[in-house]
Amino acid sequence: MVRRSGKTRVAAARRPEVRxxxxxxxxxxxxxxxxxxxxxxxxxxxxxxxxxxxARFLDCALRDCVLDETSLVNARFIDSVLTGVRGVGTDLAGASLRDSEVVEARLGGVQLHGAELERVVVRGGKIDYLNLRNARLKDVVFEGCVLSEPDFGAARLERVEFRDCALRGADFSGARMRDVDLRQVTELVLARGVEGLSGAVISTAQLLDLAPAFAAQAGVRVED
Incomplete structure (x- = not known):
C-alpha cells in the first residue's frame, strides 16, 4: 500500500563519529x-x-588498498575507516561494520550477504553488484555514491538513508524496511522487489516513475 503525506517524518540515521x-x-x-x-x-x-x-580491526584505517578476491569473511570493523579501497570479488560475507566509514570505494561483486552494518556511512565511490542479501542495516547512510545492481534481497533496513546517490537495477525482493528514506536518490531504478519498499519513504516524482512497477505488482493493467 502506498501512503502519501504532506509532512512525512522519518527517523534519521545516527551517523558514526569516527575519531x-x-x-x-x-x-x-x-x-x-x-x-x-x-x-x-x-x-x-x-x-x-x-x-x-x-580478523578484527579496531580504530584502524585501510587507505588505497587493493582487495581483489580478498577474504574478509566474518571480519569485524569497529571505529574504522576504509578509504579508496578497490577490488573485485572481495568477500565480506557475515562481516560486521560498526561506527565506521567507507569512503570513495571502487568495488565490484563485493559479498556482504549476512553482514551487519550499524552506524556506517558509505560516501562517494562506485560499487557494482553489491550483495547485501539477508544483511542487517541499522543507522546506515549511503551518500553521493553509485550502487549498480545492488541486491538487498531479504535484508532488514532500519533508519537507512540514501542521499544524492544512484540506485541502478536494485533488487529489494523480500526486504523489510523501517524508516528508510529514498527521497534524495538521484536515480532510482528497480530490477525486482517493488513490494519490498513497504516501510520506505519516496518522493512524488519517484512515485510517478515507479507507478508501472506498482501497477504490475497489484495486477493492474494500464492501457491507453
Missing part, C-alpha cells in the same frame, strides 16, 4: 585469519587473494 587515534604503520606482510589489528594504518597495500577471515 581515529594516532595510527601505527601496519608491519605485517599480509592479512592473517583471525588477526587482531588495533590502531594501525594499512596504506597502499595489495592484499589481493589474502585471507583475513575472522
Amino acid at each position: 581515529l587515534p594516532p595510527l601505527r604503520p601496519y608491519e605485517g606482510g599480509g592479512l592473517e585469519p583471525d588477526g587482531d589489528h588495533d590502531g594501525v594504518e594499512l596504506a597502499g597495500l595489495d592484499l589481493s587473494g589474502g585471507d583475513g577471515a575472522g
Whole structure:
C-alpha cells in the first residue's frame, strides 16, 4: 500500500563519529585469519587473494588498498575507516561494520550477504553488484555514491538513508524496511522487489516513475 503525506517524518540515521587515534604503520606482510589489528594504518597495500577471515580491526584505517578476491569473511570493523579501497570479488560475507566509514570505494561483486552494518556511512565511490542479501542495516547512510545492481534481497533496513546517490537495477525482493528514506536518490531504478519498499519513504516524482512497477505488482493493467 502506498501512503502519501504532506509532512512525512522519518527517523534519521545516527551517523558514526569516527575519531581515529594516532595510527601505527601496519608491519605485517599480509592479512592473517583471525588477526587482531588495533590502531594501525594499512596504506597502499595489495592484499589481493589474502585471507583475513575472522580478523578484527579496531580504530584502524585501510587507505588505497587493493582487495581483489580478498577474504574478509566474518571480519569485524569497529571505529574504522576504509578509504579508496578497490577490488573485485572481495568477500565480506557475515562481516560486521560498526561506527565506521567507507569512503570513495571502487568495488565490484563485493559479498556482504549476512553482514551487519550499524552506524556506517558509505560516501562517494562506485560499487557494482553489491550483495547485501539477508544483511542487517541499522543507522546506515549511503551518500553521493553509485550502487549498480545492488541486491538487498531479504535484508532488514532500519533508519537507512540514501542521499544524492544512484540506485541502478536494485533488487529489494523480500526486504523489510523501517524508516528508510529514498527521497534524495538521484536515480532510482528497480530490477525486482517493488513490494519490498513497504516501510520506505519516496518522493512524488519517484512515485510517478515507479507507478508501472506498482501497477504490475497489484495486477493492474494500464492501457491507453
